[in-house]
Amino acid sequence: MKIFIRITVFVAFVLSLAFTAQAAEIKIGVTEALTGPVAKYGVPIKNGFVLAADEINAAGGIKGNKIVLVIEDEQAKKEEAINVFKKFIFQDKVLAIFGPTLSNSAFASDPIANKEKIVVFGTSNTAEGITDIGPYVFRNSVAEADILPIVTKVATKKLGLKKVAIIYGNDDSMTKSTYEIFLRSIKAEKLEVVDTETFAKGDIDFSAQLTKIKSLNPDAVFCGALVEEASNIILQARKLGIPNKIRFIGGNGFNSAKLIEIGGAAAEGSISGSPWFLDDPSKINQTFVKAYTKKYGMAPDQFAAQAYDALYIMAEGIKAISLSGNVEKDRTTLRDALAKVKNFKGVGGLFSFNESRDAEQKGRVLYIKNGKFAIYAE
Amino acid sequence: MTEFLMSFWQTYNTLFYTVLVHGMLALSIYITLACGQLSLGNAAFMGIGAYTAALFTLKLNAPFGLSLLAGGMLPAFVALIIGVPTLRLSGVYLAMATLGFGEVVRVVFLNMSITGGSVGLNGVPPKTELWHLLLVMGVLIYFFLKLKNSRFGRALEAIREDEVAAAVMGIKTTSFKVWAFVIGAFIAGVAGGLNAHFTFFLSPREYGFDFAVDILTFAILGGTGTFWGPLVGSTILTILPEMLRFLGSYRLALNGLILVLVVVYLPNGIITVKKKD
Numbered sequence: 001m002k003i004f005i006r007i008t009v010f011v012a013f014v015l016s017l018a019f020t021a022q023a024a025e026i027k028i029g030v031t032e033a034l035t036g037p038v039a040k041y042g043v044p045i046k047n048g049f050v051l052a053a054d055e056i057n058a059a060g061g062i063k064g065n066k067i068v069l070v071i072e073d074e075q076a077k078k079e080e081a082i083n084v085f086k087k088f089i090f091q092d093k094v095l096a097i098f099g100p101t102l103s104n105s106a107f108a109s110d111p112i113a114n115k116e117k118i119v120v121f122g123t124s125n126t127a128e129g130i131t132d133i134g135p136y137v138f139r140n141s142v143a144e145a146d147i148l149p150i151v152t153k154v155a156t157k158k159l160g161l162k163k164v165a166i167i168y169g170n171d172d173s174m175t176k177s178t179y180e181i182f183l184r185s186i187k188a189e190k191l192e193v194v195d196t197e198t199f200a201k202g203d204i205d206f207s208a209q210l211t212k213i214k215s216l217n218p219d220a221v222f223c224g225a226l227v228e229e230a231s232n233i234i235l236q237a238r239k240l241g242i243p244n245k246i247r248f249i250g251g252n253g254f255n256s257a258k259l260i261e262i263g264g265a266a267a268e269g270s271i272s273g274s275p276w277f278l279d280d281p282s283k284i285n286q287t288f289v290k291a292y293t294k295k296y297g298m299a300p301d302q303f304a305a306q307a308y309d310a311l312y313i314m315a316e317g318i319k320a321i322s323l324s325g326n327v328e329k330d331r332t333t334l335r336d337a338l339a340k341v342k343n344f345k346g347v348g349g350l351f352s353f354n355e356s357r358d359a360e361q362k363g364r365v366l367y368i369k370n371g372k373f374a375i376y377a378e
Numbered sequence: 379m380t381e382f383l384m385s386f387w388q389t390y391n392t393l394f395y396t397v398l399v400h401g402m403l404a405l406s407i408y409i410t411l412a413c414g415q416l417s418l419g420n421a422a423f424m425g426i427g428a429y430t431a432a433l434f435t436l437k438l439n440a441p442f443g444l445s446l447l448a449g450g451m452l453p454a455f456v457a458l459i460i461g462v463p464t465l466r467l468s469g470v471y472l473a474m475a476t477l478g479f480g481e482v483v484r485v486v487f488l489n490m491s492i493t494g495g496s497v498g499l500n501g502v503p504p505k506t507e508l509w510h511l512l513l514v515m516g517v518l519i520y521f522f523l524k525l526k527n528s529r530f531g532r533a534l535e536a537i538r539e540d541e542v543a544a545a546v547m548g549i550k551t552t553s554f555k556v557w558a559f560v561i562g563a564f565i566a567g568v569a570g571g572l573n574a575h576f577t578f579f580l581s582p583r584e585y586g587f588d589f590a591v592d593i594l595t596f597a598i599l600g601g602t603g604t605f606w607g608p609l610v611g612s613t614i615l616t617i618l619p620e621m622l623r624f625l626g627s628y629r630l631a632l633n634g635l636i637l638v639l640v641v642v643y644l645p646n647g648i649i650t651v652k653k654k655d
Binding site: 034035072073077078079080082083086087089090091104107108111127129170171172173176177 | 388389396495496497498500579581584627
């Protein structure tokens, strides 16, 4: 009897081995800043990927093949990003790479992926020139350069803006590029800039800048700031007596539930733009928000949503090819298939890659209404 | 086997390059420590060197050797300007001056258009080869080996042990300290130039206070009694986080723990030198 049990166990073991060997694994590398100051972006991004991978695998994988995410921390340091990329390419032999979190790291690591002919897909790199690195570099992060001009145009028309003030952080590439794009679009709308104020990352007191802005009485304030500074600026502005009818208009930094959480009533009416927003009533988005909130105990942000969509977009590409088992060959066929992804329906709306492998997605102008994001204009 | 070695090298060559660059930086701070001065400006010197070398390559199409030389000369020149007034004082004044200097350099990089501002400098061609790094490191090791028993080296040691006594013996303390500081800046600048040409990209945030402290940690962990100490320290601190990668999110915690243990049990650094009586 004992021997019989042993044999059954042995056979079951061998069978399970054979079984796992049969269902191939699709290895995808994910590298984001999971520790350090940039982790506040990197962690939601990772969460978005893990949620999407779990969903795809629970639904039977891609043609029966399970997705395996190899996740590595890059600490938002360029050397780390390079090391992880090389590990993914030469050791883990992944099919494609997601990441890194910052454009700065991407400028250092993406050239390696491009040289080794493996798809690198950025979900949070918004700097200009990322996809110019080469034909293997993709991204679905909608650049502010595409959305902010629309935001400016809509706000100018709806609010009848004539003279505006600008405040931005001049020591951060993200907020500085927000400023530059705003400045271009403000000029295009022929608005008068009465005042330009700057601050540095980590500042907590903005009263000097805001007092000056108040004295010049602009119709609206354009704001290039990450969410912590942005919330503080708006709060202090209202305290100094800048009325709510003088709207704050911001970039990506404004598109966060934290702005409402910290800013509260002061943030009412603030305007921003993005393809995705938390309170988007579409069914696919509500399912995503629910699943994410259940799994991680907090609401997703734009970074999580873009990562979530990105993995589904990647899955579309993988679906379109037949895996040969030769990873070098599969990497190049995947590149061609991925570039052809069109009209994918994700949580951020319809998505396609354009010829330069950047996102082609309709941006929506949003504002905060009754403590929620709502569509200001399509 | 060869295939394994190939893929191992492909994966870890950048790490090895970084080990060598960090080693040079550790030596750049060692030479000021060798005369009892603490410089917190070596990250900034590295930054000046990196930007200078990268701009020479990008804008002037200069040969690599010339870019590197320029990347060493400019920080050395800047060090001379800061060093002459501050090193006449004794005590912690160099640390304070270089701390402020580092911040100034970062803000200058942020606001200059030729350095790309906060966006950084993108598309630096990969020109650094392994032999460049090994050659520079070889020259440095030879220099430090020779330094130990040279007039210059002995003067530095005398200043470290007792500056007043050294001055009484006729050593021109200020000029030796300035020389050590300038040489340190030159080494850091060359290391920056080499680093810029294998990481494709530069941004001002890399050369801030955090990295200045990292460089100091290289030297302190390894021990500052001999120049081998900083080399060992930088090698360990560069490789350790990669070796601990399998630990996932715990790796930085363990990395920190190892550092604490070393500092507690080897307070003079890993390489300690027995003093001759």
